[in-house]
Amino acid sequence: MPATKDKQNRPVVVITGMGVVTSLGAGKTENWAKLTAGQSGVKAIKRFPTDGLKTKMAGTIDFMGVEPYSTPALSERLATVVADEAITEAGIGTAGDFPGPLFLAVPPIEIEWPQRFEVAAAARGNSEVGYNDLLRASANGQFSAIHHRFQLGSVANSIAEKFGTKGSPISLSTACASGATAIQLGVEAIRRGETGAALCVGTDGSVNPESLIRFSLLSALSTSNEAPEAAAKPFAKNRDGFVMAEGAAAVVLESLDSALARGAKILGVLEGCGEMADAFHRTRSSPDGKPIIGCIRNALGDAGLEPEEIDYINPHGTGTPENDKMECLGVTAVFGERANKIPMSSNKSMIGHTLSAAGTVEAVFTLMTLRSGRIPPTINYNVPDPAIPLDVVPNVARDVAQLRHAVSSSFGFGGQNVSLVIGLEPR
Amino acid sequence: MADAAREVWITGIGIVSNLGEGPDAHWDALTTGRPQPDTKTFAPYIVHPLAPINFDKQIPKKGDQRQMEAWQRIGTYAAGLALESAGVKGSAELLASMDMIVAAGGGERDFAVDASIMTGIAGAADAGIYLNERLMSGLRPTLFLAQLSNLLAGNVSIVHGVTGSSRTFMGEEAAGYDSLRIALSRITAGQSSIGLVGGGFNAERPDLLMIKEFGGYNLKNEFHPVWQRGAxxxxxxxxxxxxxxxxxxxxxxARGAKRIARLAAVQSDRSKRRSGDVTASLENLWKKISTRIESGHCAVLSGASGAEPATAEERAFFAQHPDLPVRASGTYVGHADEPSFAMNVALAALALSRGNLYPPFDESGVERPMTGQLRQIVVTGVGHAWGEGMALVEAGS
Incomplete structure (x- = not known):
């Protein structure tokens, strides 16, 4: 029998259910087959015209039948699908009655252009349309559905209602680290003894014109439009930005006690979480890498593991010149001479950057990597960067005899850094 | 594991609003009883504008101020006041171990760009292509960062050096009480020792009035206290x-900080919002703290927004507890979805530190004078659309 408390006498937190959807497909099976085959889900955008845009591709999810599209509508649909897959696998609770809280990483929700145009049309009469006209047309309850749909808490409210999670559902954002923060909040709640289980979900369906243009204006996106599947090039010398993508993942976290008591199959262990905010700049990392280094070290410390015990790294690995350089610096500082011997592959080379969902999606893929002993590759790695002398598992998946512990890192605008340590079995 | 012996205290308060800046300005305005809403600028809508603030005092670099929209400046300013009040401003070591949870909404639009696109789209050959062109050329690159929900926290890190951890909760009013609930739980359980919790809200923006108006929530034409806004x-x-x-x-x-008031409990829930659900939800939250309540010495600082039916249901909850004197700060400072709860907990701590409640401002009978000595305040928060929260704040002994 493994100990149900860790070295710090906290409940051990295990994963008993996982669900995922990305531009590669819906569900773990399809995603894993394509991910380990080195396939890309990135493609030319069909959802809206891309004329005049610098970036014309993304990892969109167009197979979910969400019409009309809006960020909250697609994000909610994706979250529903992955939560259902995770809860079904965990076999926990009963339908519509999940025995724990919901932590949801979700993009900030705001009114989008179709809604703005709809209200503007209702305000017809003026040749010039301004917010006073929109306000005049907003009354009388004709747009009350838009009010509810575009509240920042609307997706969490719906998911809580559908799955019967307990208490007030938490919608959170730590930018591109959000999905990892959702898991961290679940781990903390279980360690506090508040709950035996938590549903942690990251979702993002925000590929719309303005969101794409916002990232584009910050020069964050790849413009390699001629071959979308080859656009995301993490750690390669010719990397030119990240590729926006949609996706979602869910994990059912449980205390080991709870999982054992109900005879649940234990998929893996959420061994530790670490974070450290960066006060250097709104979009750039501190040049000394201290926050990234501190974040990974905090996660290892929380897990009670030494750097030597880490067998795999699932990096943030966005493919922006800045991120990959800083992440290399951080990993090198933490893992020292072993840094270039630890396989470190970026899922984003295939699925793009799923933004608010990335931390959850990549935590799921990290555990699938540990469980299978097969490491998905970093594809599009054709021009090595001598400044990044790491083993990025280039282009082809690799089988490894034994993988026990992995680090999954996520970094975001606003100085957000979160690392998770995931293990295969309770110790 | 939770250690019940770990008490959590409020050691810093940073508040800015229509009433001014800091505890004294707020207390003076509340005790003299003169709300100052603006009924003209956004007529027929009524808003409580921010009192004049010299942002340089807490955000010294103009470059930082330029990178923020108003909601972030307001929040970053208030965060600086709170750190100053707690005596930790500039204490690098403490700030590096400080756990921050911000309750945030979203950012403001560029109204001129939006208006020109809405005006021009009618004559465009292809609406989608026109939108692309106008957004590519019209949006300021840094506007995105001023709109992103988590960038208030990011700015607090940059301007004030808070780096222990940084999390942002969204979800309107629920973000307000859940941010404080989680921060409190973490400290109680030994996962944290010091936290910074709150938010910023700019009401003086037509895009926000628009989404409120979709739901028919805005107060129009004539100002009334929260409890007197009709059916x-x-x-x-x-x-x-x-x-x-x-x-x-x-x-x-250990660091010789002044303990202003004790944060004894924060609870929250999400009712389904059928008729009667809010009243029942508040009653359930009340039951979780009621054993601590000292009858005759406890008051309520309500976060009632004036939204219906939420406010009527909250009033029904108070009707079940006629011994509790109630005040709604919204009459004075207005309603700010995410940070209202932190504001009300701050005002509760302020009242407790002064030892008395401010006078009623209500002719409907909900707010009544308090006769007993004030030792506890229950803070309520009822989301206009969903979510209910409750905190218990206690005076030092």
Whole structure:
């Protein structure tokens, strides 16, 4: 029998259910087959015209039948699908009655252009349309559905209602680290003894014109439009930005006690979480890498593991010149001479950057990597960067005899850094 | 594991609103009883604008101020006040171990760009291509960062150096009480020792009035106290910033911090919002703290927004507890979705530290004078659309 408390006498937190959807497909099976085959889900955008845009591709999810599209509508649909897959696998609770809280990483929700145009049309009469006209047309309850749909808490409210999670559902954002923060909040709640289980979900369906243009204006996106599947090039010398993508993942976290008591199959262990905010700049990392280094070290410390015990790294690995350089610096500082011997592959080379969902999606893929002993590759790695002398598992998946512990890192605008340590079995 | 002995205290308060800046300005305005809403600028809508603030005092670099929209400036300013009040401003070591949870909404639009696109789209050959062109050329690259929900926290890190951890909760009013609930739980359980919790809200923006108006929530034409807004109700949104420094008692004492009030409990829930659900939900939250309540010495600081039916259901809850004197701060500062709860906890701590409640401002009978000595305040928060929260704040002994 493994100990149900860790070295710090906290409940051990295990994963008993996982669900995922990305531009590669819906569900773990399809995603894993394509991910380990080195396939890309990135493609030319069909959802809206891309004329005049610098970036014309993304990892969109167009197979979910969400019409009309809006960020909250697609994000909610994706979250529903992955939560259902995770809860079904965990076999926990009963339908519509999940025995724990919901932590949801979700993009900030705001009114989008179709809604703005709809209200503007209702305000017809003026040749010039301004917010006073929109306000005049907003009354009388004709747009009350838009009010509810575009509240920042609307997706969490719906998911809580559908799955019967307990208490007030938490919608959170730590930018591109959000999905990892959702898991961290679940781990903390279980360690506090508040709950035996938590549903942690990251979702993002925000590929719309303005969101794409916002990232584009910050020069964050790849413009390699001629071959979308080859656009995301993490750690390669010719990397030119990240590729926006949609996706979602869910994990059912449980205390080991709870999982054992109900005879649940234990998929893996959420061994530790670490974070450290960066006060250097709104979009750039501190040049000394201290926050990234501190974040990974905090996660290892929380897990009670030494750097030597880490067998795999699932990096943030966005493919922006800045991120990959800083992440290399951080990993090198933490893992020292072993840094270039630890396989470190970026899922984003295939699925793009799923933004608010990335931390959850990549935590799921990290555990699938540990469980299978097969490491998905970093594809599009054709021009090595001598400044990044790491083993990025280039282009082809690799089988490894034994993988026990992995680090999954996520970094975001606003100085957000979160690392998770995931293990295969309770110790 | 949770250690019931770990008390959590409020050691810093940073507040700005329609009433001014800091505890004294707020207390003076509340005790003299003169709300100052603006009924003209956004007529027929009524908002509580921010009192004049010299942002340089807490955000010294103009470059930082330029990178923020108003909601972030208001929040970053209030966070600075809270850190100053707690005596931790500039204490690098403490700030590096400080756990921050911000309750945030979203950012403001560029109204001129939006208006020109809405005007021009009618004559465009292809609406989608036109939108692309106008957004590519019209949007300021840094506007995105001023709109992103988590960038208030990011700015607090940059301007004030808070780096222990940084999390942002969204979800309107629920973000307000859940941010404080989680921060409190973490300290109680030994996962944290000192936290910074709060948010900023700019009410003086037509895009926000628009989404409120979709739901028919805005207070129009004539100002009335929160409890006297009739069957249709009405929300007067208010610009405000509120941050709290909360701290484990031993941690506060070890550094000689002044303990302002004890944060004894924060609870929250999400009712389904069928008729009667809000009243029942508040009653359930009340039951979780009621054993601590000292009858005759406890008051309520309500976060009632004036939205209906939420406010009527909250009033029904108070009707079940006629011995509790109630005040709704929204009459004075207006309603700010995310940071209202932190503001009300701050005002509760302020009242407790002064030892008395401010006078009623209500002719409907909900607010009544308090006769007993004030020792506890229950803070309520009822989301206009969903979510219910409750905190218990206690005076030092």
């Amino acid at each position: 249709q109700g009405g929300v007067a949104i208010g610009s405000l910033g509120a941050f709290l420094v909360i701290e484990e008692r031993g941690h506060a004492d």
